[in-house]
Structure formats: structure tokens, C-alpha cells
Amino acid sequence: xxxxxxxxxxxxxxxxxxxxxxxxxxxxxxxxxxxxxxxxxxxxxxxxxxxxxxxxxxxxxxxxxxxxxxxxxxxxxxxxxxxxxxxxxxxxxxxxxxxxxxxxxxxxxxxxxxxxxxxxxxxxxxxxxxxxxxxxxxxxxxxxxxxxxxxxxxxxxxxxxxxxxxxxxxxxxxxxxxxxxxxxxxxxxxxx
Numbered sequence: 001x002x003x004x005x006x007x008x009x010x011x012x013x014x015x016x017x018x019x020x021x022x023x024x025x026x027x028x029x030x031x032x033x034x035x036x037x038x039x040x041x042x043x044x045x046x047x048x049x050x051x052x053x054x055x056x057x058x059x060x061x062x063x064x065x066x067x068x069x070x071x072x073x074x075x076x077x078x079x080x081x082x083x084x085x086x087x088x089x090x091x092x093x094x095x096x097x098x099x100x101x102x103x104x105x106x107x108x109x110x111x112x113x114x115x116x117x118x119x120x121x122x123x124x125x126x127x128x129x130x131x132x133x134x135x136x137x138x139x140x141x142x143x144x145x146x147x148x149x150x151x152x153x154x155x156x157x158x159x160x161x162x163x164x165x166x167x168x169x170x171x172x173x174x175x176x177x178x179x180x181x182x183x184x185x186x187x188x189x190x191x192x
Contacts, residue, residue, distance in 0.1 A: 003055075006185075006189055006190060006192075007055075007057065007118065007120065007145070007190065008117065008118030008120075008143050008145055008183075009117040009118055009143065010114075010115050010116055010117040010118060011057050011116070011117070011118040011119070011120055011145070012057060012058040012059070012060055012111060012114060012116040012118070012119055012120070013048060013049060013052040013057055013058070013059045013060065013120045013122070014060045014062065014101070014107075014119045014120065014121050014122070014123075014133075015045060015049065015059070015060070015061050015062065015085055015122055015123050016062040016101055016121065016122070016123030016124065016129050016130060016133060017062060017063065017064045017072075017123050017124045017125065017129050018042060018045065018061075018081055018082050018085045018123050018124060019063060019064065019072055019078060019079060019080060019081055019082065019124075020077055020078050020079070020080050020081075020082060021071035021072050021076065021077070021078020021079065022038075022064075022071070022072065022078075022124045022125065023035060023038055023124070023152070023153075023154050024071045024078055025071065026071075026154035027154040027155055027161065028154075028155075030154075030155060030160065030161070031154075034152075034154055034155070034161050037152060037161065037162075038124075038152050041122075041149070041150060041151070041152045042082050042084040042085055043084060044149060044150060044187045045084075045085050045122050045123070045147075045150055045187075046084045046085050047187070047191060048120070048122065048147065048150065048187055048190055048191065049085060051190060051191055052120075053088070057120075058091075058114050058116065059087070059088070059091050060091065060092050060094065060107070060110060060111075061081060061085075061087045061091060061092065061093045061094065062093075062094045062095075062096055062101045062105075062107070062123070062129075062133075063079070063081060063093050063094070063095055063096070064096055064097070064129065065079065065095055065096070065097055066079075066097075081093075092110050094106060094107045094110065099128045099129045099131075099132040099133070100129075100132045100133060100136050101129065101132075101133040101136070102133065102136045102137070102140065103136070108140060111142065116142065117142065117143060118142065118143040118144070118145060119137050119142050119143070119144050119145070120145045120147065120190070121133060121134055121137070121144055121145065121146050121147065121150075121151075122146075122147040122150030122151055123150075123151060123152075124151065124152050124153065125152070125153045125154070126151045126152065126153035126161075126164050126165055126168050127153055127156070127164050127168060128153075130146070130151045130153075130168065131168055131172065134146055134172055134182060135172075135175070137180075138175065138176065138177040138180045138181075138182055139177050139180075140180075141177070141178070141179070141180050142180055143180050143181055143182070143183075144180070144181070144182040144183070145182075145183050145184075145185050145190075146168075146169070146172055146173075146182060146183070146184050146185075147184075147185060147186070147187050147190070148169050148184045148185060148186045148187075149186055149187050150187050151165060151168070152165070153165070169184050172184065
């Protein structure tokens, strides 16, 4: 497969909310299982970041800041990005306070300045920040590649985290906006 078929036109990797406190206390009785799945996902994402850097693909990071006392409060350890997927010195960190990584941030400006056309998206939380950012990226005219096995969440009252992931992979794979499209790809596709 050609580079363009795998990564899209003028890609950037966008890692969302891969922070130490992202799942803390959110998964109830499934917390240990969710924590293991998160660690496994971070390992895969780390390999995608490494591959991106070797290919000269920009790597962007989004870091959510929560209010005082929140698990992602900037004054707590929970706010920091996991070491496995930490930014390198020159890589931008976009700070956000909402599910939409574009809302009230300079993410769009970073992408436009870099000439980005395709965003390869991974991170946390599937049904909130991943879903919202994918949809907003499409609305702004970016093509999106959502990494099928590269996003995580804590589940909900009715669905396990695995069910939330499967649902969003299936749903998001069927949306587009004008000429912009969203494809769901496995991480192994990008690493081959």
C-alpha cells in the first residue's frame, strides 16, 4: 500500500488527552481492566508516534485541563501526559477545557500553519473528546483517520468500554462532511 493510501494527504498525528488521571476512578468495578486496556493502548500509540516522527509527520498533543479538584486539574499529577506518549521538545501541546479540541484553542491554526489535510486521531475519551474532535475536524474540512485500536474510555452506565469503542468505530466510519471523510484504520496498518 502507498504512503498516501495509509496516512492520507499531508497528515499529522493528533493525540488527545492521554493523561495520567484520565480514567482515574471512572470505570467503577471495571477499573483494573480499563487501566490494563489503557496501558496497552498507550504502548500502541507510542509506536505510532515513533513511526510518525521517523516519517517526518507532525505529532500534536492535546491536554485537557479540568477545574480545581478534578482528576485533570493542572495542579495535580493527573494532568500530566503519560511518559509513554509524552511530547518531544518541539511538539505542540494544545490545552483545552472542552470535549472539542478545536473549541477555544489554537489547534486549527497549528494545523493550517503546517498545511495539514489529514488528522490521524487517537487518545481518550472515546465518546466525548475523540468523537467530538473527529466530527469537528470533518466540519472544518480535514480528512480524519481514527485509529480503531487507538482510543479508550471508562465505559458508561449501560456499556462497557469495549462496547463504546466498537460503537464509535462503526458509527464514525460512516460520516463525512463535503469532501472531507473519516476512515477507521487499525494501528498495524500505519506501522506496516
